[in-house]
Amino acid sequence: MTTSTRQTPTNSTRAKTRSASRRRISPGRRQYLKFKAKHADSLLLFRMGDFYECFDEDAHTLSKLLDVALTARDIGGGQKSPLAGIPYHSLDTHIGRLVASGLKIAIAEQTTTEPNADGIVDRAVVRIVTPGTVLDQSLLEQSKHNYLAACVVEGHRAGLSWLEASTGEFAAMEIPAANVIDHLERLQPAEILVDTDSKTLLDDITTPPSFPRTREPREERRQDFPSLGDTVIRSLDESILDPELAADSLKKHFGTDNLEPFELNGHPLATIAAASAIDFLAQTQIGRLPFITTLRRHRPDRYMYIPAAALRDLEILTPTIDGGPTLLSTLDTTRTPMGARLLRDWLSAPLTDLDELNTRQLAVNTLVHSATLRSSLDQTLTNTPDLARLVNRLTLGQSEPRELRALFRGLDKAPTLRELTTNQSEAKSISPLFEGVASHDEVRELIDRAIVEDPPFRVSDGGMIKPDFDHDLDKLRSTASRARAGIASIEAKARETSGIPNLKVGHNRVFGYYIEVSRSHLEKVPPEFQRRQTLVNAERFITPELKDLENQVLRAGDQISDLEQSIYRRVCQQVAEHAAAIMRTSAAIANIDVCLALARIAAENDWTMPFLDNGDLLKIDDGRHPVVEDVLGSGRFVPNDIDASNSENQLLIITGPNMSGKSTYIRQAAILVILAQIGSFVPAKFARVGIVDRIFTRIGVSDDIAGGRSTFMVEMVETAGILNQATSRSLAILDEIGRGTSTYDGLAIARSVAEFIHNSPALGCKTLFATHYHEMTELGDTLPRAKNLRVAVAEEGDSIQFLYRIVQGGADRSYGIHVAQLAGMPAPVVERARELLTQLEAHTNNTAPVDTPTDHLQLDLFNTPNNTEFLHSITQIDTDNLTPIEALNRLYELKESATKELEN
Numbered sequence: 001m002t003t004s005t006r007q008t009p010t011n012s013t014r015a016k017t018r019s020a021s022r023r024r025i026s027p028g029r030r031q032y033l034k035f036k037a038k039h040a041d042s043l044l045l046f047r048m049g050d051f052y053e054c055f056d057e058d059a060h061t062l063s064k065l066l067d068v069a070l071t072a073r074d075i076g077g078g079q080k081s082p083l084a085g086i087p088y089h090s091l092d093t094h095i096g097r098l099v100a101s102g103l104k105i106a107i108a109e110q111t112t113t114e115p116n117a118d119g120i121v122d123r124a125v126v127r128i129v130t131p132g133t134v135l136d137q138s139l140l141e142q143s144k145h146n147y148l149a150a151c152v153v154e155g156h157r158a159g160l161s162w163l164e165a166s167t168g169e170f171a172a173m174e175i176p177a178a179n180v181i182d183h184l185e186r187l188q189p190a191e192i193l194v195d196t197d198s199k200t201l202l203d204d205i206t207t208p209p210s211f212p213r214t215r216e217p218r219e220e221r222r223q224d225f226p227s228l229g230d231t232v233i234r235s236l237d238e239s240i241l242d243p244e245l246a247a248d249s250l251k252k253h254f255g256t257d258n259l260e261p262f263e264l265n266g267h268p269l270a271t272i273a274a275a276s277a278i279d280f281l282a283q284t285q286i287g288r289l290p291f292i293t294t295l296r297r298h299r300p301d302r303y304m305y306i307p308a309a310a311l312r313d314l315e316i317l318t319p320t321i322d323g324g325p326t327l328l329s330t331l332d333t334t335r336t337p338m339g340a341r342l343l344r345d346w347l348s349a350p351l352t353d354l355d356e357l358n359t360r361q362l363a364v365n366t367l368v369h370s371a372t373l374r375s376s377l378d379q380t381l382t383n384t385p386d387l388a389r390l391v392n393r394l395t396l397g398q399s400e401p402r403e404l405r406a407l408f409r410g411l412d413k414a415p416t417l418r419e420l421t422t423n424q425s426e427a428k429s430i431s432p433l434f435e436g437v438a439s440h441d442e443v444r445e446l447i448d449r450a451i452v453e454d455p456p457f458r459v460s461d462g463g464m465i466k467p468d469f470d471h472d473l474d475k476l477r478s479t480a481s482r483a484r485a486g487i488a489s490i491e492a493k494a495r496e497t498s499g500i501p502n503l504k505v506g507h508n509r510v511f512g513y514y515i516e517v518s519r520s521h522l523e524k525v526p527p528e529f530q531r532r533q534t535l536v537n538a539e540r541f542i543t544p545e546l547k548d549l550e551n552q553v554l555r556a557g558d559q560i561s562d563l564e565q566s567i568y569r570r571v572c573q574q575v576a577e578h579a580a581a582i583m584r585t586s587a588a589i590a591n592i593d594v595c596l597a598l599a600r601i602a603a604e605n606d607w608t609m610p611f612l613d614n615g616d617l618l619k620i621d622d623g624r625h626p627v628v629e630d631v632l633g634s635g636r637f638v639p640n641d642i643d644a645s646n647s648e649n650q651l652l653i654i655t656g657p658n659m660s661g662k663s664t665y666i667r668q669a670a671i672l673v674i675l676a677q678i679g680s681f682v683p684a685k686f687a688r689v690g691i692v693d694r695i696f697t698r699i700g701v702s703d704d705i706a707g708g709r710s711t712f713m714v715e716m717v718e719t720a721g722i723l724n725q726a727t728s729r730s731l732a733i734l735d736e737i738g739r740g741t742s743t744y745d746g747l748a749i750a751r752s753v754a755e756f757i758h759n760s761p762a763l764g765c766k767t768l769f770a771t772h773y774h775e776m777t778e779l780g781d782t783l784p785r786a787k788n789l790r791v792a793v794a795e796e797g798d799s800i801q802f803l804y805r806i807v808q809g810g811a812d813r814s815y816g817i818h819v820a821q822l823a824g825m826p827a828p829v830v831e832r833a834r835e836l837l838t839q840l841e842a843h844t845n846n847t848a849p850v851d852t853p854t855d856h857l858q859l860d861l862f863n864t865p866n867n868t869e870f871l872h873s874i875t876q877i878d879t880d881n882l883t884p885i886e887a888l889n890r891l892y893e894l895k896e897s898a899t900k901e902l903e904n
Contacts, residue, residue, distance in 0.1 A: 026076035042106035128284040132191025143340035147189035150277040153197035159269025172274040173298040185308035193236035243268035246275035313699040335381035339593025350677035360679025363431035367599030387586035401455035401464040408447040436588035480556035602681035610687035616646040621686040638804035656791030730765040777810025
């Protein structure tokens with residue numbers, strides 16, 4: 001027989017036990033840490049009862065961003081954690097601010113109501129929200145895309161893909177790595193996934209070699225480029241940077257054996273970028289993807305290439321001054337969100353395919369010449385909801401009752417649109433662009449029969465299913481109705497039998513139904529009344545009959561709620577089966593809407609249909625700048641002709657004073673080409689446009705202080721890009737090349753650029769060259785395909801008047817002092833400027849007046865005697881490796897040396 005001896009714990013053992021106890025955390029805390037470990041890069045919103053809670057650093061972040069109270073919570077073992085939270089019902093209100101801050105947000109919901117074996121309710125992360133994967137319409141700008149982009153770089157090539165989770169659009173392409181930023185600024189994505197090389201590329205674009213900058217790892221807002229200011233850049237999962245793995249991922253998503261349907265064979269970088277985007281989206285949606293059924297390979301050769309600088313300079317999508325007009329805002333009278341987004345697409349990527357352009361142009365032409373049809377379409381399209389985004393939420397099971405009813409209202413317009421855009425005699429669409437509008441009779445009938453006309457906002461609110469739609473639901477409602485009627489009858493019956501005149505039946509969430517009797521009548525209370533609650537002036541009672549009826553109401557209410565939600569989900573699933581057809585209707589409506597907007601502005605402003613061909617002629621008679629004309633008002637804009645071609649007037653040199661209209665004229669040429677190549681009419685009496693493959697601009701004065709680049713450096717970089725990338729089918733718009741440096745340097749650079757464009761056999765593109773250097777007019781006499789144009793000016797004494805007309809010939813004066821006078825410069829300054837101009841002109845001609853002070857003349861550095869040592873010291877400066885502070889110090893030294901030389 002073995003005797004068991006109970007050991008007494010030592011003091012050391014007791015201390016260890018107490019220490020372990022103090023470190024033990026609660027089951028809820030353990031559950032939270034498990035989720036947080038899996039979503040370490042996200043702000044975790046952890047549902048606890050009626051609140052979404054954040055802990056630890058997330059609590060600090062939430063408190064700061066939303067200005068909510070920061071408290072602490074006991075997490076077990078005597079420990080506390082920082083805590084901040086928001087009410088569950090206000091999630092939609094707050095999540096917009098969280099997304100706008102660029103955060104990745106993981107939402108953990110309670111999936112059960114009863115505690116499990118650990119004493120806590122089960123939870124799961126049901127979705128992750130990031131700026132590029134938002135689906136809630138309240139968080140999206142209707143007229144803009146909300147793209148998630150992915151970029152991978154290998155050598156000089158890059159793969160770029162973009163998708164919009166809210167509409168199902170998905171595209172990819174391969175391009176030169178140097179063009180990545182231009183396409184990103186065109187797309188303006190909300191979020192970009194990058195690999196190491198593409199991140200380096202984005203950083204290096206704005207970081208000159210001589211002024212290196214260090215950067216933190218990128219999961220932040222992009223501030224370097226105006227159009228990407230709000231873009232969040234994240235590192236993508238580099239484990240999929242393999243063409244075969246990426247291809248397998250895409251084939252699995254689309255259920256195909258190969259990528260031939262998407263034209264991605266032989267495009268490994270585009271394949272990797274596309275797979276990275278779709279995989280990231282799958283992670284955020286916890287495996288349940290939006291309605292993305294196809295992948296389009298974007299073919300750059302079918303679209304005009306407009307670099308980011310040109311998009312900005314021409315103010316196509318965004319103004320250079322906040323709140324200013326753009327070409328988009330001038331044209332955009334679209335009536336639907338789908339149309340507004342499509343118009344933006346057309347403007348940022350005009351077509352180069354003549355057949356497609358003719359299709360668009362004919363559709364617009366049909367609408368221009370039918371005011372009745374325009375009016376009918378306008379009325380029908382007004383207040384059309386965003387069908388593409390509504391159906392995508394539906395397929396994800398996220399659609400709320402009001403959204404489903406909105407989908408019905410949109411589809412209810414389809415039969416009318418189909419009839420209006422169909423040639424009834426031939427029973428076919430009046431344009432291929434308008435094909436795809438179906439009547440959707442089955443879907444419309446289902447939604448209209450199932451969903452009440454003014455449904456609640458949320459499914460959980462109940463009351464969204466119409467009577468007579470479901471027999472079982474009607475029975476339950478009838479049962480609940482009879483029980484409520486029985487409860488209502490109890491009040492009258494109890495008053496009669498008890499003789500209590502002010503007896504009433506009431507209800508609250510705590511006690512349910514009750515009979516309330518004032519204290520003055522308590523002696524009349526029947527014995528079957530059971531006291532439930534005592535108030536200051538009354539008592540509350542229940543009866544077996546009342547309790548039985550209440551139970552009937554509650555049981556029926558729970559059953560009604562469950563059944564309604566089940567019916568609603570079933571209806572959504574049935575509608576989702578028609579998602580592809582609804583998407584086709586949405587795309588056709590967008591086409592109708594954009595063509596209608598273009599036709600409307602053409603008809604109302606006397607625009608003309610341009611002749612399009614594959615030649616090289618650009619001929620415009622009485623052309624007008626649509627944006628400037630819209631600002632000035634009808635009849636106030638002075639029209640001008642444009643006549644350019646590769647064979648004759650290839651290089652147009654435009655001279656004239658500031659503010660006379662040179663810049664408007666050259667911009668106008670580019671704007672009219674863009675309009676013509678989106679299928680629009682143009683503001684002119686006549687237009688013939690040979691298809692342009694690229695538009696380049698060098699306009700405006702700007703510097704890049706953060707990047708260490710001066711105005712002149714920016715100008716030279718952009719000019720170099722034009723000379724290296726333009727083709728014979730391109731159009732170049734150059735404004736004041738060379739003004740960022742000294743007069744002679746600037747003139748030399750301007751002339752050499754113009755000569756190169758004219759003489760280079762690989763270039764030879766049509767070019768409009770505005771300049772203040774009237775010496776440039778010599779090129780009109782020496783280069784065979786160069787032509788001088790000038791802005792007409794009327795002179796009267798010392799005053800001038802701008803006529804804004806472009807005429808042949810070159811200007812021989814700059815009129816700078818006249819412009820200063822018009823600007824309101826003080827009279828003494830203007831007079832002194834005239835004196836100095838006279839002296840400088842005389843000095844240039846070696847006829848300086850005897851009274852000209854020598855200190856008014858510029859020192860000729862390179863012809864000054866005894867300056868060999870001074871010049872040698874300049875040549876020894878290592879400009880490539882000089883830091884800014886070293887450059888300043890060296891400049892002071894040179895200044896001091898030059899001062900001493902002059903004094904001697």
